[in-house]
Every structure is written in C-alpha cells, then in structure tokens.
Amino acid sequence: MKSLRRLFFISAVVILGGLFTTQTVSAQNGNKKNLLFIVTDQQRYDALGYAGNTVIKTPNLDRLAEQGAYFRNAYTPCAVCGPARSSMLTGSIVEHTGVNSNSQTYYYNGEGVMTMPTFDEVLAGNGYHCEYYGKWHALSSHAEVYENPVQYAENGNSVFGPGGQSFIWRDDLNTLGPAPGPGDGEFIDGMSRWPYLANPLDRFYGMSWQDLQNQNLKHSQPDQHGKLNLDVEHTMTAFQAKQTLEAIERLKDTTFSITCSFHFPHSPMLTPEPYYGMYLVEDMIPPVSINDPMNNSPYVNSNSRQKRTEYADPDKIKYMISEYYGIITEIDDWIGKILDKLDSLGIADETLIIFTSDHGEMLGAHGMREKNIFYEESAHIPLLMRFPGEVQAGTNVDSYVSLVDLFPTILDYLDLPERDSDGKSLRGLIEETDTVHGQYVVTEWDRENISNYMVVKDGWKLIIPYTIKSIVINAMYDLNSDPHEMNNLLGSNPNRASYMDKAEELRACLLEWLAAKNSVHYYSVSQRDLMYGGKPTGNNAAFVSQELPELIAGDTVTVSITMKNTGVTAWTNRGQFRLGSQGPADNEIWGFKRVDLTEGDSILPGAEKTFTFEITVPEADGIFIFQWQMVQDGEEWFGAKTEIKQVISGNPGAYLDACDEISNWNSSAGLSLNTVDQQQGTGCLEFSAASTDEFKKVFAKPYNSRGSVESTELKFWYYVSDVSQFESSNQVEIGSAGRADQDEYNWNLAGLSNGWNLISLNISEAGVMGSPNLNAINWFRIYRKKTGPVTTRLDGIQLIDSEAGxxxxxxxxxxxxxxxxxxxxxxxxxxxxxxxxxxxxxxxxxxxxxxxxxxxxxxxxxxxxxxxxxxxxxxxxxxxxxxxxxLNMDVEIYPNPAKKEISVAFTLEQPSEITISLLDLSGREVGNRMKDIHMNPGYRVLKIPVSSMRPGVYIIKSDINGQLYVKRVMIQ
Structure with missing residues (x-):
C-alpha cells in the first residue's frame, strides 16, 4: 500500500511541477530566500516573556520578537493537533481540509481529506530543498516531499507515521545503553522509556511501578508529571533541535525550507534538571479561573474536568505550571542555538523565520488541562516572524490573524506566485497597508455536539454551535472586562437580551467569513437562536415511492424518488434541503451524493417532491445499496429513508460471519434466527429485549481479514425497530483476545434510523485497546443501553480492505x-x-x-x-x-436458467442419504437446505423453489452418501 501511495504522490508532484515550471522563482534564479519554520505543540499565547509574562524566561523568543514582528492576537484554526496542523500547512480551514479529528491524519485513507498541497510541497515544486524534523501529525502522504537523510526508524516505521518522532529518538537513546529501571516513586515515561520521579500531580503518585503492572493500569501522556531521569543533552527537545542544527549546517549553501516541530510543551509534562525545578513550585500562581463553577458555560464537562479534579486544585496545579515553564525555557534555549547557527553561517538575513504553536494549554484555567476548546488559554497562540530587510524590527501587530494565513504569507515573502487558499498574506498588516483583514478571527471545530465556531472582534468573543437544533449553549464574553472568561453574557444569563446587538454583530462577522469560504454551515448559523439556543428544526419527511429499472453493472439509468414533506418547514434550495445518499451516508457509489432542489422549488408542508436523476451502476465487485434520505446540509438528516435496493456485483467478498446460524452467538436476553427479513443468505440474528448486550460471539477459529489497519472496513447490516428507545451509550467491538476490553477495536454507532442500516466502520478510526490483530479476529460484540424493549437484527458481517485488491x-x-x-x-x-x-x-x-x-x-x-x-x-x-x-452417477439440473423452481434428478442404486444446498458464488448458503433426506433406489427428483431468489448465478451442491456433486445454475 505504501508504494501505491507513493506512486500517487509522485504523480501529483509531476502534475504540480508542470504548473510551476512556467514561473520564475527565487530558488531557481539565484535570489536566495530560505524558510525556517519553528512550531511547538500546545504553547499558549502568554507563555512568552515578550507577551508580558514576567515569570517565564524566554530570552531567545523575545529576541526573535524584537527583531521582527510580534502578533498579539494570533489564533489557531482549531484547538486540536491534527486539524490545526493540517490547516496550518495548507492554508485551508478545517471544513475544507476535512481533518476534524486526530484520527484523520497519518495513514488515514478516507476520500476528500487534505487534498490541497502544503506550503512545502509548493516550495519543493519551485526548487526548494525541504526537510522536516519533529512532530508531524498530518496526512503522511504529504510528507513524501521531505528529503531528510533518515526517513525510517530502526524498527522500520516512517518518521512521518504514528509515533515516528518517538521511534527515531529512541534509536538515539539506545546508543546510551539500557535505560535504568524505575526506583522508589518512579514510573516509566512512555515516550523515552526512561524513568521519571513522579510529583503530586501525577495520576498514580504514591503508587509504585509494580502496582501499575499488577493492576494493568494505563499511564497516559497527560497523566504523567515529574522529573525525567535523563541527561538534558538527550531529551526529545534536544534531539529535535540537534537534527535541525545539522540540517542548517548541511544545507547552508542551498535554498532550503526546514521545519523544526518540537513535541513539547505537549504532555507528558516531564523534563530533567535544570529545567525541572527551575521555577519554584511555591512561587507559581494558580489561574484566576481555576475554581470557576462554569454553571453557564458550554465547557462545564470538557477535558475530563469533572473526573480529573486535581487540575482544579490550586496547590497541585502549581506543579504543572512549574513543569510547563521549564519545558518552554528548554525549548527557548535550543531556539537560541538555532538562531546563533544562522548568524555564524551568515545566512540569517536571507532566512525567513516563523515561530508559532498549533494551539494552547489550559494549565488549570477553569479547572482543566489540555486544549480542545475556544477559551483563550487553548485557542490563542504565539506568532513571531523575522526577516531582516523585509520585516521591520519591533513591529507589533494588534490585528486578528490565524495560522491559516501563514501559507499565503510564506509564498508572498519568498516571492512565489500566489495560490488559492483560505488565508491572506500578513504582509499588509505588518506594513500597515491592509485595513480590512484582521478585524476579526474565526476558529472552528467541525464535529457534532460541541461548540463549533468562535469569532473574536474588538475584545468580544462569540462561541456557538453550527446547527439550529444543537442544545450546546451559546456563549459570549467581553474579554476587555472579563479576560478570564468567567461571565457568559448569553446562555442562561437573565440579562442576555441586552447583549443581543453585540452578539448579532459578531454573528454577522462569522456569516461574512462563512460566505467567503462557501461553507455548508452558513444557513444554519444564520438561523441559530442566539437568545434561547437550540430548538427543533421541524423537519420531517415520508417516503412515497421510487421507480427503478433493472440495475445492471456499468449501465447509466434514470431513476425517480418521491418524498413527502411531513414537517413544518418548507424545503428550499437556499435552506440547503437535498436528497442525500445513504447506505452508508454520503457515499458516491452511484456517481454523486446529493440531488438538489431547483432554485424555484419551495416544497411546503404536505407537498410532495419527485427527484428524477441519472445514476451509474457500479461495476466493481461487492454489495451496493441504493437508498436515499432527505437532508438539510449543515444541519441534519431527517425523515424516512427510501426502500433498500441491494445490488450484488461479482464477488461480494468474504464474511466474518454470515449470521445464517445462531450457534455460538450469545446475548443478554437470548437470540432467535429470523429467516424472513434477512439482507443476505438464509437468515439473520434477532434480539428483542430492553437489556444491554445484543450480539456477541467468540469465534472458535480466528478469522484472517487479510487487510491493513489503514484501509480495512468493518461492514454489517443492523436493523432497529425503534431508535427512540436507544440511549447514547453503545459500542461495536471486534478483537483478537476472544473477550471484551482486551486487544479490541471499538466504535460508537450514531445516526441510526428505524429499519435496516448498512454500517461501515473504518478500522483506522476505531478506538483501540491493547494490540488487536486483524489477522486473527475471534471476538464480536454490539451493546447498547436502552429505555425500553427494542428489536434489533444483525446480518452479513464483513471485514473488507478496499486497497488490497x-x-x-x-x-x-x-x-x-x-x-x-x-x-x-x-x-x-x-x-x-x-x-x-x-x-x-x-x-x-x-x-x-x-x-x-x-x-x-x-x-x-x-x-x-x-x-x-x-x-x-x-x-x-x-x-x-x-x-x-x-458410485459415479450423473446428477441432472433443470431447467437452467430457472425462474420458479429447480429440479435435481439422479438415479440411486442403493438406499441413500441426500442433502442439497443452494449457494451463491461466495459459497454462502442462500436458500433453505434440504438436509438428510432418506431415499430408496430408483430415479429420483427433488425440487427447490427459487422464485424468491434474486436473479444471478448460483451453485447447486448435492451431497449423496458423502459424495459431492456441484453444478452451476442461472436464476432469472
């Protein structure tokens, strides 16, 4: 698979290269302009001396700010690592990159994700030598542009893959000899594998390393706090800085782009002396908001705030502040060495330096750790630029900017042609020639059930979800009088009406931004009730009818679907009402995923709409579902789905379990075999109860999926009689330990509708426990908490690798x-x-x-x-x-082709036991088996009814006294 990805990338670069060769660029005409891009992970805006922090020591970053431009109001495009970095690298907003979680990075293979080039891909196409050191955390295919001398760790993993930076660092640590074992009060750092002395903020402080092993307790990165027992010259920060220094020295005579991407100050909060203890714990000052009750906040339950209460402890949080400041000072010291290297080589004046961070760190503010939210500590980040002769020293920019703006800024200052992006060059703000850009800034997080947008203008911040119906509360803060964001002026504030004008002003900015980005969320944001919050949309629909011709692979045919508006809102094109593909949602199996209303359509409540459109029937092997449902894009799927039309083309693939037999399946309430309403084969499993465990099985023989984590899907049919009886707590599991919660992949199911649902779950997006093996799957389970009895059914479980052939x-x-x-x-x-x-x-x-x-x-x-x-x-x-x-009789099959029934005829010379089965081409039994029939000698005929079978080619298997006879038959 790696070679295929590489081939695709090379093809893309060749195409892009063709575009670049017509341009005259600095890297090829002798006008040398380098780029040094330095990015930390999780450094908040005020963790910088130049920003006014009088405690932290960052003399080298302060020097960088003094010698160039300091951006006082820079914000992340998304306060999550993968989405932020993907947007920063490409100059594209999160909605456009499609990267809205960390799971859509590295080897994620979903369609439509990060399809645009990074700034380094553009630079490489224009003659730059590009290298990248440290944390990547974006789609790995975009890293193939880098010419690092070492691309793989000794364990064979790419430095641009998951864990890559840790693997190559540990290769270096291995030259020091074996790491010492943990002593009293010590645990093992999961990244370096060296011991550290825990402090009182560590989750397992007071326990021993052996206690953790005995109780199988997992020590995650954010839970680790203390002094790392490693020489300061061998920390990850030192290693990544040394890689960068070596690259600068080696590439000094080229035109280069070098990125130094420090992992820290991201967790784990571990550093050695002298940085550990550099800032006395007792001198640290807890955040003003640490005990904020957050009674009127959308983030009252965020970042495990209710469970990890130690981060709301004013005494304990001092340890984290001390650690955090020490880690940043270590980074600053190495940045000083990097700046000195440029000076000593005489290339500082021809090198554009950008320093920033992907997002911030709460550091105990509002009793929280980490990021993920729109409060200042999480979303507001440092941004510095230095370019002698181009950027005037001592420039302070107060305008609002985003990391998305860096892509066009880099191309601008390196004299490269402008390219499409969602950002704007910061040159105009630096030189005070741009009076339009920077009046406000937007940060986003494109996912459900959270606050989705933040817009900041003139010290006022609006935070809202992007749907009409979301119950997440609206929030607005006046940072001028409430810099710690403890007084939400909207939500349940009884005086919120007096702030509506300001809220609408901020929404108008957000809508302007959404319109410019052609966002699917514009309409719902425009209709969001800022006064009272979420409310029902009133959308509903009934399926009336559909007209489908015979669906033959490769054919283009015209189909029509009629839906009735049974809600209380009119369907219009402006309101983004459309017919959308299901089975699974948003698939493009039939050539597209939406059928639009016309500009003049207004389908009033009670009216019907017939959608007539052409589809192309897929030719690939597999099972394909023709099913559609009404959708208001940016808001919700709603109403009934159309009837399912299933098309089996060629070989449908192997089954983990066909669900045609009940043996070895278990549940919390007993199961039955339904042979009337199955989706394939001879039956499906059925559960009817209000209890939690629905379907679970331990497979006696492990199943080899023959797939990779990156491109394998778990697919199955799942029927629900009444989704209103479902609570949110649920899980689908497969594993290789033959039991729950060990060596398993797991997912939550959402967006189900009454009736049959075709479920498609990417292994790459699963939660992981232990080390599951896709080549030895022996566990499957579905469970769901319920408010009342419900019937569910399960059929046709498959594990399919779409890239494996x-x-x-x-x-x-x-x-x-x-x-x-x-x-x-x-x-x-x-x-x-x-x-x-x-x-x-x-x-x-x-x-x-x-x-x-x-x-x-x-x-x-x-x-x-x-x-x-x-x-x-x-x-x-x-x-x-x-x-x-x-012993060698002739078995005759007729008629062939058949429509209503098939006759199986043979002559018996002795009393015999006969079993006859009807199979599809994948070997699954698809009809009722005639089993263990005793017949006397003579000419005998058995008839098999097939009128209910789908047209296609099947196999008749006859077992006569243990001798097997196999014939093909066509059913019309």
Missing amino acids: PVYTLLVNSGSGGGNYFEAEELTIMANPVFDERIFDKWVIESGSPLIADSSAATTTLTMGAGPAVIRATYKSTVSVSDRES
Missing part, C-alpha cells in the same frame, strides 16, 4: 484448503481421506480458473485465478465395474 472464494468439495484468497495467491489443498474401497483419483475444476500444480496428487498447491472457483477431489474404486457405476 479483490478477494475470491475457493470452495473445495471433498477436501480442505477452501477460503478467501487474492488473485495469484498460492495455497495448499488436500483431499479428504476415505475409509472404504475408494482411493483418491484426481482434482477436478468445477468452475473458475485456478491452477492446480499436480491434479493427480491428493496434497498439492493451487494458484488462485481472477475469480471465485469450485474444485472437487474425485475418487476411484478398487471394486467391480458394476459397483463403480453405482
């Missing part, structure tokens, strides 16, 4: 070795032994195109062809000719 099913009759295999894969097949007068004769290919190495050998190898296959071991007898004739 098609997997084809091999059926081995009278032998072993069957399963699901890739084209050209080699495997071993073995004929079953027999204990009568017969001996093995040869292998016979009943269907498909596999290659059998030695068809006359009972044990041999088979190479899979480009499609499903059926093979059979045949046997010859050592008895008389007449006896042999009785």
Whole structure:
C-alpha cells in the first residue's frame, strides 16, 4: 500500500511541477530566500516573556520578537493537533481540509481529506530543498516531499507515521545503553522509556511501578508529571533541535525550507534538571479561573474536568505550571542555538523565520488541562516572524490573524506566485497597508455536539454551535472586562437580551467569513437562536415511492424518488434541503451524493417532491445499496429513508460471519434466527429485549481479514425497530483476545434510523485497546443501553480492505484448503481421506480458473485465478465395474436458467442419504437446505423453489452418501 501511495504522490508532484515550471522563482534564479519554520505543540499565547509574562524566561523568543514582528492576537484554526496542523500547512480551514479529528491524519485513507498541497510541497515544486524534523501529525502522504537523510526508524516505521518522532529518538537513546529501571516513586515515561520521579500531580503518585503492572493500569501522556531521569543533552527537545542544527549546517549553501516541530510543551509534562525545578513550585500562581463553577458555560464537562479534579486544585496545579515553564525555557534555549547557527553561517538575513504553536494549554484555567476548546488559554497562540530587510524590527501587530494565513504569507515573502487558499498574506498588516483583514478571527471545530465556531472582534468573543437544533449553549464574553472568561453574557444569563446587538454583530462577522469560504454551515448559523439556543428544526419527511429499472453493472439509468414533506418547514434550495445518499451516508457509489432542489422549488408542508436523476451502476465487485434520505446540509438528516435496493456485483467478498446460524452467538436476553427479513443468505440474528448486550460471539477459529489497519472496513447490516428507545451509550467491538476490553477495536454507532442500516466502520478510526490483530479476529460484540424493549437484527458481517485488491472464494468439495484468497495467491489443498474401497483419483475444476500444480496428487498447491472457483477431489474404486457405476452417477439440473423452481434428478442404486444446498458464488448458503433426506433406489427428483431468489448465478451442491456433486445454475 505504501508504494501505491507513493506512486500517487509522485504523480501529483509531476502534475504540480508542470504548473510551476512556467514561473520564475527565487530558488531557481539565484535570489536566495530560505524558510525556517519553528512550531511547538500546545504553547499558549502568554507563555512568552515578550507577551508580558514576567515569570517565564524566554530570552531567545523575545529576541526573535524584537527583531521582527510580534502578533498579539494570533489564533489557531482549531484547538486540536491534527486539524490545526493540517490547516496550518495548507492554508485551508478545517471544513475544507476535512481533518476534524486526530484520527484523520497519518495513514488515514478516507476520500476528500487534505487534498490541497502544503506550503512545502509548493516550495519543493519551485526548487526548494525541504526537510522536516519533529512532530508531524498530518496526512503522511504529504510528507513524501521531505528529503531528510533518515526517513525510517530502526524498527522500520516512517518518521512521518504514528509515533515516528518517538521511534527515531529512541534509536538515539539506545546508543546510551539500557535505560535504568524505575526506583522508589518512579514510573516509566512512555515516550523515552526512561524513568521519571513522579510529583503530586501525577495520576498514580504514591503508587509504585509494580502496582501499575499488577493492576494493568494505563499511564497516559497527560497523566504523567515529574522529573525525567535523563541527561538534558538527550531529551526529545534536544534531539529535535540537534537534527535541525545539522540540517542548517548541511544545507547552508542551498535554498532550503526546514521545519523544526518540537513535541513539547505537549504532555507528558516531564523534563530533567535544570529545567525541572527551575521555577519554584511555591512561587507559581494558580489561574484566576481555576475554581470557576462554569454553571453557564458550554465547557462545564470538557477535558475530563469533572473526573480529573486535581487540575482544579490550586496547590497541585502549581506543579504543572512549574513543569510547563521549564519545558518552554528548554525549548527557548535550543531556539537560541538555532538562531546563533544562522548568524555564524551568515545566512540569517536571507532566512525567513516563523515561530508559532498549533494551539494552547489550559494549565488549570477553569479547572482543566489540555486544549480542545475556544477559551483563550487553548485557542490563542504565539506568532513571531523575522526577516531582516523585509520585516521591520519591533513591529507589533494588534490585528486578528490565524495560522491559516501563514501559507499565503510564506509564498508572498519568498516571492512565489500566489495560490488559492483560505488565508491572506500578513504582509499588509505588518506594513500597515491592509485595513480590512484582521478585524476579526474565526476558529472552528467541525464535529457534532460541541461548540463549533468562535469569532473574536474588538475584545468580544462569540462561541456557538453550527446547527439550529444543537442544545450546546451559546456563549459570549467581553474579554476587555472579563479576560478570564468567567461571565457568559448569553446562555442562561437573565440579562442576555441586552447583549443581543453585540452578539448579532459578531454573528454577522462569522456569516461574512462563512460566505467567503462557501461553507455548508452558513444557513444554519444564520438561523441559530442566539437568545434561547437550540430548538427543533421541524423537519420531517415520508417516503412515497421510487421507480427503478433493472440495475445492471456499468449501465447509466434514470431513476425517480418521491418524498413527502411531513414537517413544518418548507424545503428550499437556499435552506440547503437535498436528497442525500445513504447506505452508508454520503457515499458516491452511484456517481454523486446529493440531488438538489431547483432554485424555484419551495416544497411546503404536505407537498410532495419527485427527484428524477441519472445514476451509474457500479461495476466493481461487492454489495451496493441504493437508498436515499432527505437532508438539510449543515444541519441534519431527517425523515424516512427510501426502500433498500441491494445490488450484488461479482464477488461480494468474504464474511466474518454470515449470521445464517445462531450457534455460538450469545446475548443478554437470548437470540432467535429470523429467516424472513434477512439482507443476505438464509437468515439473520434477532434480539428483542430492553437489556444491554445484543450480539456477541467468540469465534472458535480466528478469522484472517487479510487487510491493513489503514484501509480495512468493518461492514454489517443492523436493523432497529425503534431508535427512540436507544440511549447514547453503545459500542461495536471486534478483537483478537476472544473477550471484551482486551486487544479490541471499538466504535460508537450514531445516526441510526428505524429499519435496516448498512454500517461501515473504518478500522483506522476505531478506538483501540491493547494490540488487536486483524489477522486473527475471534471476538464480536454490539451493546447498547436502552429505555425500553427494542428489536434489533444483525446480518452479513464483513471485514473488507478496499486497497488490497479483490478477494475470491475457493470452495473445495471433498477436501480442505477452501477460503478467501487474492488473485495469484498460492495455497495448499488436500483431499479428504476415505475409509472404504475408494482411493483418491484426481482434482477436478468445477468452475473458475485456478491452477492446480499436480491434479493427480491428493496434497498439492493451487494458484488462485481472477475469480471465485469450485474444485472437487474425485475418487476411484478398487471394486467391480458394476459397483463403480453405482458410485459415479450423473446428477441432472433443470431447467437452467430457472425462474420458479429447480429440479435435481439422479438415479440411486442403493438406499441413500441426500442433502442439497443452494449457494451463491461466495459459497454462502442462500436458500433453505434440504438436509438428510432418506431415499430408496430408483430415479429420483427433488425440487427447490427459487422464485424468491434474486436473479444471478448460483451453485447447486448435492451431497449423496458423502459424495459431492456441484453444478452451476442461472436464476432469472
């Protein structure tokens, strides 16, 4: 897969390179302008001496500010690592990058994510030599532009993959010899694997390292606090700075872009002496807001605030402030060495330096740690620029700016052509020629059930969700009189009406910004009730009818769907009402995911709308669902879904469990097998109760998904009789430990509707416990808390790797070795032994195109062809000719093709036991099996009804006294 990603990237660079070659750029015309981009992780705006902090020591960052431009009001585009960095690198807002969580970084393979180039990809296309050191935390495919001499750690992992910076650092630490074991009061730092002495803020302070092992307690990064027992010259900060220094020295005669991305001051809050203890704990001052009750705040439950109450302890938080300041001073010392290196090499004047951070740190403000919210400590960040001769020393910029603005700023100052982005060059603000940009700034977080937008103007801040119905409260703060954001002027404030004019002024700025970005959220934000908060939308819809021709792979056909407005709001194009694809939501299986209303449409309550449109039926192998539902984009899916039309094309793929049998399945209330309303095969599992555990199974034989974490999906059908009985607490689990909460992947299910739902869950987006193995899955579970009885059903569980190529099913009759295999894969097949007068004769290919190495050998190898296959071991007898004739009968299938029923005819020479099964091409039983039928000698015919079967090619498997006969049949 890595080679495929690399091939795609190289192709993209070639295309982009074609665009760049027509331009005359500084890197190619001798006018040398370098870029040194320094970014920390989780450094708040006021953790800087130049910002007015009289406690922290940052003389080198202060020097940088004095020699260039200091931006007093710089904000992150999103107070979360991955989204912030993706936006910073590309100059694109979060809504446009599609990166709204840390899970959409590194090897995430979802479509439409971070499709735009980074500034370093643009620079590389214009002749720059680009290298990057430290934390990456964006889509790894964009890091292929970097020419670092060392690209992989000794364990084979890329330095631009998950954990990459830790792996390469530990390679360096390994040269010091084995790390010492933990002593009294010490734990092990999960990043360096060296011991540290815990202080009272550490979650497990007072316990021993052995206690943690005995109780299997996990020590996460944010929970670790103390003195790292590692020489100061070997910390991660020192290592990343040294890499940068070496790169500057090596590239001094080139035109370069070098990024130094420090991991710290992100957790764990661990540093060695002299930085640990540099700031006396007793001298640290807790935040003013540390005991804020937050009774009228959207963040009252954020960042584990109610559970991690130690961060609201004024005495304990002093330890964290001391650690945090010490870590930043360590970073500052190394930045001083980097600045000195530029000076000593004589290239400081030709190097643009930018220093910033991806987001801030709460550091006990409002009793919280970490980031993730729009309060100043989390969203407001430092930003410094120095470029002698271009940026006047001592420049202070008070205008509001975003990290999104850095992309166009870099291209501007490096004399490169302007490119499309969501930001604007900061040159005009630095030189005081721009009087428009910078009047306000917007920060976003594009996900459900949180505050989604923050807009700040003139010291006033508005924080709101982006939907009409969200129950997250509105908030507005006057930072001029309330800098610690303890007095929400909206929400439940009884005097909120007197602040509506200011709130609407700020909303107008936000709407201007959303309109300029062509945001899908514009309409809902414009309709949000700032006075009273969330309210029902009044949207509802009923499915009336649909007209579908026969869906044949590759055909383009016209379809129509009629929906009725059963709500209280009119459907209009301006209101962003559309027909949207389901099964799963927002898929583009049929060529697109939305069908628009016309500009003149206004579908009033009680009226119907017929959507007529063309679709293209997919040709790829798999199971495809044609289903649609009304959606108000930016707000909600609503109303009934259309009837499901299922299309099976080619080989639908292998099943973790077809759910056609109830054996080994368990629940908290008993299960039944439903053979009437299944989505595939002969049945589905059914649960009916109000209890929590619905479906769980331990698989006796582990299932090999043959997929990767990056590109494998868990797919299954899930029926719900009444979603209103569901509480929010739920989970889907698969694992390799044969039990819950150990070596498992897990997800929460949301957005379900009554009836059947096709669930698609990316392994790359799962929660992870332990070390689950996709090649040995032996656990599955769904549980959900409920308010009353509900019926749920489960069918067709699959694990499918979309990048691994098609997997084809091999059926081995009278032998072993069957399963699901890739084209050209080699495997071993073995004929079953027999204990009568017969001996093995040869292998016979009943269907498909596999290659059998030695068809006359009972044990041999088979190479899979480009499609499903059926093979059979045949046997010859050592008895008389007449006896042999009785063993090799002819089985006749008619009519073929069939519509209503299939006849299976044969002549029996002796009393016999017969079982007949109908299979699809993947080997699943799809009809009611005729099992263990006793028949006397003579000409016999068995009839199988098939009128309810979907058209297609099937397999009739007849077992007569243990001898298998397989025939293909077409059902029309």
